[in-house]
Structure formats: C-alpha cells, structure tokens
Amino acid sequence: MSSLVKILALIAAAAFVAQAEAATDKIVCYFGSWSTYRNGNGKFSVENINPHLCTHLIYTFVGINGDGSINILDRWNEIDLGAMRRFNDLKKQNPKLKTLIAIGGWNEGSLIFTKVVSNDRLMENFANSALLFMQEHGFDGFDLDWEYPARRGGAATDKVNFSKMLKLFRKKFDETGKKYLLTAAVAGTGTAADLSYEVPALNEYLDFVNLMAYDFHGSYDGVTGQNAPLYPSNVDLSLEAKERCVQASVEAWLARGLSPEKLVLGMGVYGRTFTLSNQANNRVGAPVSNAGHQGPYTMEAGMMGYNEICEKILQGGWTEVWDEKQQVPYMYKGDQWVGYDNPKSIHIKVDYAKSLGLGGLMIWSVETDDFKGICGSKNPIQKEINSALDKSIPEEPEVPSTTQTPKPEPQPTQPPTTGTKCSQEGYMRDPTNCAVFYYCKKNGSYFIQSEFKCAGNLVFDLDKLVCNYPSLVNC
Template identity: 40%
Template sequence: MKFTLICCLLLQAAVVISAQKKVVCFWGTWAAYRAGNGKFEVSNIDPTICTHIIYSFMGAQEDGSVTYLDSYLDLSENWGKGYIDKFIALKTQSSSVKLMMSIGGWNAESAVYSKIAATATGRETFAQNVLNMINKHGFDGFDFDWEYPAQRNSVYGSADKANFVALLQTLKSKLAANGKLLTIAVAVVEASASLSYDIPNVAKNVDFINLMSYDLHGSWEGVTGINAPLYAGSADISSYQKQLNIDAIVNYWVAQGAPRDKLILGIPLYGRSFTLSNSNNYGVGAATSGAGNAGSFVPESGFLAYGEICLNIKNGVFSRYWENTQKVPYAVGGNQWVGYDDSESIAYKINYIKDNSLGGAMFWSIETEDFNNLCGNGKFPLVRMTYQALVGNEPITIPPTSAPTQSPSTIPTNAPTQAPTQSPSTSAPSGPFICPGNGLFTNPADCGSYYNCWAGTAYLQLCPSELVFNPNGYCDWKYNYKCV
C-alpha cells in the first residue's frame, strides 16, 4: 500500500514537473567584446528568471570532435576569462536552473554536421564527445543548433533529413542514460522546415524544440516588415507570405506531429531595422533603400538590440506604433524603421503560449535585453515578465494599445492596421472624400489609389504601378481583383 502511494505521488510530481512552462534563455558569449551599453559579461546574467540558460556556442569538426570557439573567453587557462566555470557557478544563485551548452548557429558550417550525421561512426563519435564536454564542465544538457539539415552548404542534401534523426537518436541514447537534456533549435517556416525535418521522429528524440520564430522579415525584402509577427498581416497575400508568422508556424509544426508541450516559442530580444526610401511613408510594407543603420549596442546594420530600441523611444529618437493585425510594435525615427517586440507584444505571445498549450518561451538572446535598466522598467523586463507569467503563473494584463510617443508632421498619428503590399508614394490630404471611419477605403474615382482615413482626415495614397486597390485592404494585382 505504501509503495503504491509513493508511486502515485511520484507520478503526480512528474506530471507537475513536465507541465511546468519553460523560459529558455540563449546567451551569446561574444557580447563580452561589445563596447559601452552593449557589453555583456557572465556576471550580468540573472539565473532566477530563466528555467534554462544556454551557453552559445561550442564548435564541432568533421571528425566528430567538439571544440572551444573562443578559448580565451571559455577557459581560465593562460589568463583566460573562464566563462564556462563562471557560468556553471550560476547554480549557486539558482539551484533549479538548467545550464546547457549549444553547438551550431548561423555562422557554423552545415557541411560539418552533414558529414558527421552521414555515418554511424560519425554519429557515435560526436555524441560521445558532446557527452564528454558536458561532463567535463558540469553542463545539464546539450542544445543542437544545426542550421540547417539539407540546406545551405550541406554535403548530402536531402539525406540529411533521415541522418539528422539518426544523429538525434544516438545523442538521446547517450545523454538520457547520463541524466542530461537534449534540445534542438530549428528553422520554423514550412518552406524551410519541410526540407530539413522529419518532425514526428525528430520530436520523439528530443526533450523540447526551440522554435526560431524570428527573422521572418528583414532588410533583404526591400520593404519594411515585422521581425516576429504573431499573425499574418493584411498584405500577406501569397501562400509563402502567409507562412511568415508565429500562428502559421505553430500550426504547421503541430499538424506535422510535434507535441505541443515540446514546442518552445522563440521570441527575439532585438529588432530588424530598415532605412526608408521616403520617411513620409513608414507603415508596414513601406519601400526601403536597405538595412537600418548599425546601433551603438550591437554594431550590425539591420539589427537593433531591444535595450537600444527602448532607450531611443524613451529619449524621443523613435516614435512607437502598434500593428494591431499582427499584434506587434514598430518604431520610426527619421528614415530609420525597426520592427521588434516589447512588453505588449510579448504579453500577447505569453497568452498564445498558454492558450495553445505550448511548452514555453525561448529568448534569443539575453545580452540584447535591457539588462542595465536603461529604460526604467527594471533589469531584463521582458524576460522577467515572461518568467513571472509562465513559471510563476502570474496573470498577464495586456495594456491598451498606446499612442506613439510623438506624431510625425506629414502623416497620420498612427499607422494603419492594414498595410498595402508596398507603401504609396504620396500621403497628402485629399478633397471631398468623407471618411466612414479609420482605415483604408476605395477611391471611387481611381482604382489605382485609395484613402487612408485617420481621425476624420482622408489621405489619398497610390498603389504601386500595375496594382489596384482591393477593398480587403491592400494593393493587389489586376488579375486578382477586377476594379470597375
């Protein structure tokens, strides 16, 4: 009887543990080399607001060996900074946090992993070396960030798909036997994920899956777009465009057989930035001339750390706008435009995680948060609110959509919630058209233009050449909508 009772209690405890939401925090160690407000050391990490923290990155070689990418940062020998030991010492501040290491990333060669995964010997050697590295330093597990099987400079192409499953099986066998976690970070959009992953069999062999649900739009597209929209925008017309949002991503992975509780929703702590072609045309879908200027926190064009974005808004350099259809903000300052996430959009994502029974949230990456409280909302405000809501089960109240911090002088004080496929070339107020409300409306006199109504004022705007305005709220090809 006592044995049965104990078994039942243990089973209940296991259910509770497995049901707890995760807040997974990636840390890019190279932020130690940044200057000023962008510099981030291991001492800046708060281990009490993440359930898992992932040290990024270690390296691998074609022979299956596992290497240090920066021995000066990673190790204490030869007067190094000893980041790994200091990272593991975070356990003294939080006994519950899981501290993991990651191999891979965008800059790693896909060819290396393609070769490792292709043979049983390669898989066995790599798995053993991963375990050796974990045990040497005291990590709790391993995150594999192969970007991506069967893509980029893969050696074996489509064979990577099955080989990746075989490699995960080998890794899982070794790591699980030693009480270590195995997770992966994955390409998420259907057009890419379908090339790389046998999703049901991948999911069987990992503890959870970190969805890299960001970089869905960027300066490579030629028009402004949100980094990680929750839902599709009204200008997302093609089947591919409709894949570029979190809701479509989650639905695809679930439909392909991934258990909901193994899906960890990726949230970016940075924005993708653009330089506007015309600073008077600044909505989602506005024409751009290239990437946004590099910031002072992270010296990379087309990229702005959240800490710098919120500081620019606080100081009046940027004005914040809300894209209601996609449930995300963007900010504009002169000809600079950035789509990003803040407390309001993350509140929607937290509720989405809960409503869809997902396993939790993942952040890429903590060194671009407001970790020094420059914006006045405390250190790590976005990660902290997520942890409190998902792990602490504190209620999330989504604030009302806020107005921009300052109003541009030549355009409405808020961007339309439904953007055209490309921003028009004019935005001057028109004549006798009477606005029936806020939004986009057909111009009865011209199929190639429309009215953008805001606060009772009508602004005549033009569709790009060869397109006509569709009453559904976007500029469309003539063969899709016959304007009469």
C-alpha cells in the first residue's frame, strides 16, 4: 500500500470515528414511579428528577387491559396526586426534554399482550388508546416494554404480531402530524432476540430501541456473576455463557439488522447480590447458597440500588475489587457478594457505545442513583454519562423537604346518609383493610370522604401519611 493510500485510509477512519462519536447523544432515563413509597433516604418523588441530566425520560409503568385499553396501575399516585402531570411539567424546566410513558414491565408478562396483538380489532383499540393516552396526559412518546413476545406466557405468533403492531402504531402516530416517539425496551442476548423479534421491523418502525443489557447473572445461576459485564469472564467458557455480556449483546443486535444509531445501550443503576456458600471463596464464579440480603430501600433480595451499594461502602468493612477482565467492579463482606456498575465502569460503557456510533445510553433507573448525594455528588451515575458525552452538567434542582402526601381535592357530593368512615378532618385508615384509606374534608355539618387504595402489597402508614411496606407499619 502506498503512503498516500495509507494516509487517505487513516483520514477516512478518523472521520468515521468522529462521526460515530457525534452520533451518540441520547440519554434515556427510566423512572420507577413506585419509588415514591420507599422509606428514608430511598423515597424518591418526581421532584427528585434532574430534568437536565437526560434527553428522554420514561415513566413506568401502565398496564394493558384485555380490550386493548390502557390500565393505570396506581391511580391515586398517577392521577389524584398528579405524578404524571408533575412528570411532564419537568419539560418546563428543560424545553428540550422528551417524555414517554412505558407500558408493561416484568410483572405484566405476556398473556394480555398476546391476546391483544392476536386480534386485529383489539390491536386497533390498543393503538388508539396509546395515542389518546399520550395526548391526554402530555407525553411525547410511547415505550413498549413487553417482557417478552413469545415468552413468559406468550405464543409463537407473538414475534410476527409484534412487528404488525409496530407498523400499526407507527401509522397511527404519523397520521397525527405530530412527531410522537415510538420506542421499545428489548431483551439483551441474541438468543432472546431470535425468539421474540423480527429485528428489521424494529429498525423500520421504532425511533430507537432500548437494549436491556443487564441482568445477565443472578443468584439463580448458583454462582456469583456480574450483573452487566462489558466482556465475558474467565469462567464463561460455553457459547451460552459468553453471550451474557454487553459486548456480545450489542454485536448480536447489530448483526441481526438493527442500525447502530437506533440502538440505545442500557445500563443498570443497581447490582445483583449473592450469599456465598463459602466466605473464603469470593471470586467471580464462586458457589452461592442464595440471593444476597435485600437493601434497606428497594427491599428485594438479590439486588441493591447503587445508592444502597455506595452507602454500604461508606459504612465500611467491604472489600472492593475491580474486575479487569469484565471492566466492572464487585465487592464482598462476610458471606455477601455484590456485582454492580459504578461511575468508572459506566464511563467505559459510554466510550464503548461512542466507538460503535450507537444512538445513546439508557439507564434503569434514576431513583437508584445516589440522588441525595449521601456518598458524594448527587446523581453520580447520570453525571458520569453526561461527562463522558461532553455535555454540560447543570445544578441540581431544589427538592421540597416535606415527605407528607399532598392532599387531594375531593369533589363535592351530597351529604352521606350511611357508611362514612370520617370522624375528623384529614387522613383515616380503614378499620378492616390497612391498604384502604380516606381523606376527610369537613363540609358544614358533614364530611366529604375520598377513598384511596395503596398500590400492590403496600399499606397506609398513619405516621408518615404515605403508602408503605407492611413490615414497617403497625397495622
């Protein structure tokens, strides 16, 4: 090769890299709305979100009804307390911000999705309901988080029907003349992609694809493993094991036809925890007896938010190890082992995404970052992403200090004749069901009673005036 050819080749390569790095500009942030019910330093409301650290914010979750309509899962929080409205009001602070509503999630599974997409009438109703919901509540897009087509109670026909559904959604959204975003969260590995998706259809109809490149290992493996390693470990010897890392996932999706600029690389703001069988054996691939202890805020065995992890480190006694092979950290103390991401590993993943010209980065999720700055600067994970993308980092917004539940405005009704639970103004809990509570407002000689119900398995805490975990409430 002549010197001139070599020089031209180097210039072309440099231009490609520059173009690739410039293309990586999205920062997509999921928000778990149920975190408003967490305790202490884990309690997270919409007002804790810094709207300048993300380009796209996704509110999770709504569900799907059997007729294809949207199911609001926690109407008291979402509507009565205005969480969705307040979420979309964040655009007043950052006019460039785009907000999306996500449907599905792990708990939704596949059964209802499969029923709806298997019927043209129900699918049409689903698309219309999604569009109406965005218009009514002020969202800029709709995120399909079906976990997963043709799996977890789904049918083999889901794969084709998912593409059919995307085509219909795209048509409905485009007919409005407004650029509503259509996105999807998808499973990480190539094997999962082959089971659930026709990748070229996703590439054609979606604005971008959020790749859930985490949960590659957990206590269910029987051995310790990193939640989201960039590369395989020394103990990952089989083809199946080598598939469970970020690099393999990204390469698999690109090989199946997804355009790099549409692939948004997901990163977990949490870690997977394990209970070691033998404390002396604390390396990657060590045998485990069970999931690790639950964190004080997320309260789920087998996982901890990054905010919980950094607080554990602050408390002392943990040994931190940088996994050079997989480019992520892990830590251990006694029989507890945690594999997670920290700002250093997040920066490396951002650089990896930039090197391939991917469309951006995604995090699950904002409420498990160190949003109070207990371990140092507020939101270190989100700030590291912005820094790695050479974006300016604005000041954190002020958050109201009150933790009390905002009082709803009950609608006037006729004086009740029987059945009222109210004896004084304010909140009261149902005497027979701790998940049910009332807000009582005096109106002359009688009370106007508004009834609410806590989401999921939560119960109403009369001391804190919030829905709380049963173990923390005197019921």
